[in-house]
Every structure is written in structure tokens, then in C-alpha cells.
Amino acid sequence: MSSPNQRHVLSALVQNVPGVLAHISGMLASRGFNIDSLAVGETENPALSRMTFVVVGDDRVLEQVGKQLEKIVTVVEVLDVSSQDYVERDLLLLKVAAAPGGKRAEIRELVDIFRGKIVDVGPEEVMIEISGRENKVQAFIERVRPYGITELVRTGRIAMVRSEDMSGKVNSGGIKAVSA
């Protein structure tokens, strides 16, 4: 009966009250759920924030994560974004060693191929901004790693369902992907 582990992107709309992030991350940790990524920010409604989680697990894990999230009083709604047609992005900033005259041109070329931007140039390194799906960002990191990454920071995944399909709502009776 167990289904294979899959990568799921969940999106939770939460009340913008103090402690809500701690509450949710605490619940996920205490129940032993593995969260690959978690991003949070205000929405168009200042009373609400949006949290995006990437969870790896089988259907049962996904079902429990969704239900346990919904049980938290300040969580308004949980969506399994990855069950639908959606757009996913991750923003990366990294510094890579690039002394003047050395490999700067090569690095610039790589940045162009990945449609990134060089946002700061220092004496010994450059700062690069890149956004996209997780695998693209990951691929970029691997490509620049040989040049010497000195610092790296990522926002975590955020996601949004494309228009005109909201059928993937994780309702309280269970998650759409799980047959009852």
C-alpha cells in the first residue's frame, strides 16, 4: 500500500500573528517530518502570510503533514501545489572567488547562460543572483563550485498555482492525491 517517496510542494495560508512560524516549524520537527525547504512572507492581505514547504515523503506522510498543519488554529488553508500546474522559484545569492583578470569572463558567461545577474563586484569575488526552479539553481551551484564559492544563501522554494485550477485544495477530509 505504501507509495514511493515523492517531492511535494505545500502552500499554507496562515494568520499573521506572533509565533506562527515557530508553532508550525515546531510541530513539523516534533512529529519528525522532514522539510527540505520552508519560505514565509506576507501576502496581498497583511493579516495573512504564505508559507511554502517542500516535503519529501510518501502519500501517507504528505497526508499527515497536511492534516497536522490544518489542525493548527492559525493555519487558514493548506494547498498541495505540486498536485497542480504550478510555477516554482528559488532565489539564490552567492559569492564566488573571481580575482580581476582571472576567470571573471568565464563566470560571467555562466551567469548569462543561467539567466542570472552579477549584482556586486568586489576586489576578489563577485556576487551573483539567480532564480528559478530548484534543479536549475542546483545545477548553477555545481557549475560555479569549481571556481570557489565563498558564501551562499537561498530563500527556499516559493510556488504559485497557475490560473484557473484550484482543484488541488487540501481539504480537511484528506489530500486530493490520497484515495479514500
Add this chain to the structure above:
Amino acid sequence: MTGADILVKSLVEHGVEVLFAYPGGCSMPMHQALTRFGDSIRTILPRHEQGGAFAAQGYARATGKVGVAMATSGPGATNLVTAIADAKLDSVPIVCITGQVPTKAIGSDAFQETPMAEICRGITKHHYLVTKVSDLPRIMKEAFHIAATGRPGPVLIDMPKDVQLGDLADIDMDPPMCLPGYEASAPAIPSETIRQITAAIKLARRPVIYAGGGVVLGGASEELREFITKSGIPTVTTLMGLGAVPPEHEHSLDWLGMHGAAYANYAVRDCDLLIALGVRFDDRVTGKVEAFAKDAKIIHVDIDGSELNKNKEAHIPVRGDVKQFLTEMNKVVQKPEISDWQKHCVALKAKHPFSYDENFDGILQQHAIKTLSDITADMDTQITVGVGQHQMWAAQFYKFRKPRTWHSSSGLGTMGFGLPAAMGVQAALPNSLVIDIDGDGSFQMNVQELATCFCEELPVKVFLLNNQHLGMVVQWEDRFMDGNRAHTYLGPISHNEASGKSKVDRFKYAETRYPDFVKIAQGYGCGAASIKKKGDLEGAIREMIEHKGPYVLDVEVPYQEHVLPMIPGGKTVEDMILK
């Protein structure tokens, strides 16, 4: 009105008649306010904050209403934590109010400051840190609403002292709630689901109903009894479900699990359809979960959707109110063709009854409880227990015929629950006979509440099964650790029993008694007696019942007796120990 007055007025408006509150620096304004509303609300002073919170639980468990406990900041607040966690696991509706240092001092490691909201996140249904007086009426309304609706549970309200003292004119005491993410009631159960389940029951040849605390909490015991009678399906309950079905019911198979009835466990092992109502497939019920009811189709009805498919996958998971479910089912259910199975279950019950050595020349725990049960059968009795062997024997040998008459810390298993819980039950039901069946280990964890019982005129009776040991741990030592005593003897360490050198003769008593519970009880102003002879038991019980105030009956029992049957943790019915 000050924040403290608003809080207390709100308590009164939410129907709180009694609360259990222990004052301190950061909760004094609320206590002052309580005196101003003294005509409408009774404040009981426990002797330890944990006792107060367990009393609030007792009040809630017996009545179904929200129990309230209050403590000051810091240590007062953290002393509530165990009882809050306990209420979460057993789904008991309580509101705990804690004092907090003034908002400006929060985060400064001030005197008696603890981050209560942080501490309580994982063990409450919801929690609040009040930062503005104007939020208070809404927060109080939400707290009572959340505690009592859906799957009930504990709610924490942390009240900084400046909020208690803050003054506000023209406050709306009944503002709208702001709970966009909270669903108070479960969706109605679709008629298609009812049809599907009716068909599953019709096809079943060996069905079993497995009913739990949700049936009691949902006020669905009557509906369950009707369903059992109409369908003829043999029924087991959980520990939390005791009282939902009277033990004399022809289809009752009593309760299941680690120390449950052998016949209940056999029936569930062999069933082809398991109708699980308001239960959570707890590990003390299932043992090895893969082997639990492994040939059965499972129907699981619970108001909390997260319980469905959590520990055990259900073939028909139903999120809904168990009372509504049973009401719908009672309209359509028909007796399936299960007469062979019914006969089989009746025979199982006759073959493997709960039993003990009735010829023992002394008082065995089981005999003591059975005698108490017989004597109080026609009285309006409420039973609380501590945790351990006595708790299991109480569940096995006391006959619970009504819901909300058995009060046990079942999920968290908190020793020391019995006496304070009894105190809360008695405060709620002054005319009931409230008996705490306790062990000497558990009793001593909250023995100070005898003072509360005496001073607040709560005539609780303590039926103390005193074996001088931590009996359940001793039992595990005997069964799994060659009887090596590891800090399970409650007397002086110079005694032989402390190191287990005392001869392990099955019915030997501990040689010297410690402490003197009669003196302790009398010191608190309670009535007390100690007995050892079998012939004295009945008279002593009657004397205890007739005593006007609180009373401790210290019953000397041997420590070698084991609770049976027993399914060792993580094992299956095949591994059940019967002797």
C-alpha cells in the same frame, strides 16, 4: 474596567462556576478581581498548581464543561505543564490562565519569567499571549470556543501583569471571533458514506465495534448502545471509552489493549470488519500495529481528520461527529448474519474472564476493587485513578455503567492524577460519591491536595491500594528483568525490599510499612483507617463512604501480584501473557 476584571467577568459569562487558582506576584490582580466576583464564581486554592490543573481536568471530564485553572508566572506556570500535556492527549477541554511578567519585561529574563506560550505550543490545542487589554474579550471567547468544540483540548492564556492592570472603558464583552482557520464542527457525513458502511456491515461475518473516548466526549453513548443492540455487533472499548457501554450488555466484550480483556483482544484479532469510533489506534491498544486487526476492513470515524490513517490505514475513513454518525446508522442498520460469531464471542468471554486468586487469605488489589464496585453499584459514584497497576485493575474490576464516571490519565499516564482530579469532580458534583482509587506511589505525587479537600470541604475518598512499591515497574522487573529491583521500593533504602533481596514469595507483604498514611491523612484533618484482613474490607469501605469529610482508607496489599492479561509493548495478541 481593568484587564483582570474583564478576564474574570468573561469567565463568569462563559458559565465558569468554579476555578482552581494558586496566586503569585504576577497573577495577584486577577485574584483580586476574583474576590470582586466572589458571588458568581468559586475560587478553590489547590496546594500545588499541578493539583489545580488536574482538578480543572476532573471538573471537565465529569461534566463536559470547560475546566479552568490559574497560576502565576514562572514556576507557577510551569507547574501546570504536565496537566496541560495530559489534557491534550486525553482531549480534555480546559483553559489555563497564567500570569506573566509585564510586557516590557518579557524577554529580559525577569524574575519568574518563563516563555509559557513557547513552552506550551506543542501541548495545547491553542495558546495566547495577551498583549493588549482590548484583545481580551475576543481571546477569552475564542479560548472557550476552541477548548470545547471539535476535538476538545487545552488552551493557554498567558496574561502579562500590565495587561491585568490596564484600564479600559467601554469595552465590548462580546466581540466577533477571528478564527478563519478553525473549524468548530466536522462536516456532515454524506449519505453515500452511510450507504457504503451499511453495505460493509451487511457483508461482514465477524464484525467488531471498537469504541473510544470520542464516544464519551461526543455524548454518543446512548446512540452507541442503540447501535450495538440494533446491529448485534460485539463491542470493545478503549480505556477512555469505559462507561460508554455497560459491562452487562450482552454484546459487551469490555476493553482491549495491553491489559485489556483477552476476549476483547481475540475478537479484534479475528474480526473481518472493525468499526472504529472515536479512537486513535494508540500503541497501548494495538501493540504491533501491522498485526492489529490484520484481516479486517477498517471503518474509522473521528472528528479529528488527522487521526484517520495516522497509525493505521482505514478502508473507509470518515471525518465526522460520532454522534451524528451513529444517529444516521441507527436509522438504517440491520442485523448482519453473525449469530455464529456472536456465540463465539460469548464463549470467548466465558473462557477467559478477568480473574484472580479468590482464596488468598488477605486482600488482593483485584478483590478490593471488586468489593468496592459491588458496594457502590447503586450509588451515584465517580471514580478517579492514579497510574499503574491499580489503574488497570480498577478498569478491569470496577463496573462502569455510565459515561463520565471513570477518570483516568490514559494518554499521558500521569502519576498523581487521581486525588486532584477527584477534587475537581467533587467540586463539580457535590452530591456524588467521589472515590480516588490510588496506589501509594501515585498518591504521594499529589498528596498535598488532601489539604485542599479538607479546607474546601470536598469529601473525596481515597481508596489506597498500598503495596509499598511502584507495582507496574516491579511487574516489568519481574517479567523482563529477572526481578532486579531498580528504585521501585518506596520505603527506606535500608530495607531488604529496596535491593530486591526480600524473598520473592508471591504473597509476601513488604516487612515494614512506610509512610504512615493514616497519620498523614489525620494531619491534614481527614478521616483515615488502615486494614490488612480480608474480613475487614467491606466494613472499612462502608465506614469510608459514610464518613462526612475526606477520607483515606489505606489497604495493605501484597506487591508480587501482576496485572494480567498482558501484551508486552510492541507485541501481538499471540504474545499475550495469561498467567
